[in-house]
Amino acid sequence: MATQRKTSGEEQHPRLHIRGLIPLDLCKEMEFIHRSCATVGYRPHVFSTTLAHLVATNSPHLLLPFLPLRERLRETVEEFFGCEYELFVEFTGLISWCKGANIGWHSDNNRPYLKQRDFAAVCYLNSYDKDFKGGIFHFQEGEPASVVPMAGDALIYTADDRNVHSVDEVMDGERLTLTLWFTRDSSYDEDAKLVALLSQISLDSQNNTYVPFPASNHMYWYSPDPASQYGVNGFDVRWARLHILGYSLYSDHDRIQNSRSNLSSDPLDLLNQPMRLGRDGKAFEMKFHNNLHALQVVLFYCWKVSDLKSSKGIEEDVQTTLQQSSQEEVSVDLKTVLHFDSQLVEAFFCEDCFAFEWNDFSIAIAAWEEYVHRLRKELMSRIPQWRLGNQLC
Numbered sequence: 001m002a003t004q005r006k007t008s009g010e011e012q013h014p015r016l017h018i019r020g021l022i023p024l025d026l027c028k029e030m031e032f033i034h035r036s037c038a039t040v041g042y043r044p045h046v047f048s049t050t051l052a053h054l055v056a057t058n059s060p061h062l063l064l065p066f067l068p069l070r071e072r073l074r075e076t077v078e079e080f081f082g083c084e085y086e087l088f089v090e091f092t093g094l095i096s097w098c099k100g101a102n103i104g105w106h107s108d109n110n111r112p113y114l115k116q117r118d119f120a121a122v123c124y125l126n127s128y129d130k131d132f133k134g135g136i137f138h139f140q141e142g143e144p145a146s147v148v149p150m151a152g153d154a155l156i157y158t159a160d161d162r163n164v165h166s167v168d169e170v171m172d173g174e175r176l177t178l179t180l181w182f183t184r185d186s187s188y189d190e191d192a193k194l195v196a197l198l199s200q201i202s203l204d205s206q207n208n209t210y211v212p213f214p215a216s217n218h219m220y221w222y223s224p225d226p227a228s229q230y231g232v233n234g235f236d237v238r239w240a241r242l243h244i245l246g247y248s249l250y251s252d253h254d255r256i257q258n259s260r261s262n263l264s265s266d267p268l269d270l271l272n273q274p275m276r277l278g279r280d281g282k283a284f285e286m287k288f289h290n291n292l293h294a295l296q297v298v299l300f301y302c303w304k305v306s307d308l309k310s311s312k313g314i315e316e317d318v319q320t321t322l323q324q325s326s327q328e329e330v331s332v333d334l335k336t337v338l339h340f341d342s343q344l345v346e347a348f349f350c351e352d353c354f355a356f357e358w359n360d361f362s363i364a365i366a367a368w369e370e371y372v373h374r375l376r377k378e379l380m381s382r383i384p385q386w387r388l389g390n391q392l393c
């Protein structure tokens, strides 16, 4: 980008609205990552996925799609604001807002623990009106006064009180952004923290180590009333996303009996154990390692469904591995055991409808494994360089 001479309006309210910065397929990939990995967020009706969380849940390879965009945003911010010092990414996160989420007038460095934030970049990954209603961004003063979120666009602004802003309440759907903050204070450098975390994990691709490991159950538990007890009056967001897409989770009867007889065990741990995935009273033959594993494959299928259909070729070549719920063991729908609030889930998330086919789903499983192996290999080749330089690029 050519260095721009700023008008006095821009100097008073330094900000830039960039159209079409993020390729739409990258927006979709990030939506897949968020929907399959997010935990309950820091405020009501909000879900978030941080890069550190991806590393901690054995999905460090999912960092890779973020890196070129993260670097591009850093350079754009440096150039537009004319930074004559090194700028570090302080935080990168996917953040989704469901019905009811909003934020009043604020600046992004308005708390003592946020003072290190110098600039913000908000990337819109889905679109107003098409994917959600409400959720329009406003600046209190200066131009543009409002920004209507559209997939692929980004908004950069200083984190201080020259850019006080708010976001209208989301009225329907799920509004998704990739939000970054930048700092000149190297002690808040997110890269250094991530490189340290990556140094601790095993990148051995054997023994199914590519399967996601869940974080603590508490991190996935959503309750509309923050005072309400964990496990009561709410839902597990991992289960909720599968439920809304029409899937059920089946666990062995014996496993459920064991969980019940062990009074100290958390019933939600059943989600962290092997399970089958079902639809319309049928169950898929393959067992998933845990609920997150099933969720990642399902959402990969949702993301890639049109490519899978077009590359499918002759129908007979595709093995259908569908069977009635297994004969040798009794499978129980976890919904009847874990008592999630389905009505609440339906008020939160909306269903993305497409015609489901078991044939396509079985192709998606193989395609998901290929995707993960490819990213995992690339990650392994990059880590030595990162360790030396402490930067993820």
Ligand SMILES: O=C(O)CCC(=O)C(=O)O
Pocket (backbone or CB within 6 Å): 103, 108, 122, 137, 165, 166, 167, 177, 179
């Ligand atoms: O999502 C947006 O448009 C802005 C969100 C925001 O203001 C914030 O997270 O501080």
Ligand SMILES: [Fe+2]
Pocket (backbone or CB within 6 Å): 106, 107, 108, 165
């Ligand atoms: Fe903000």
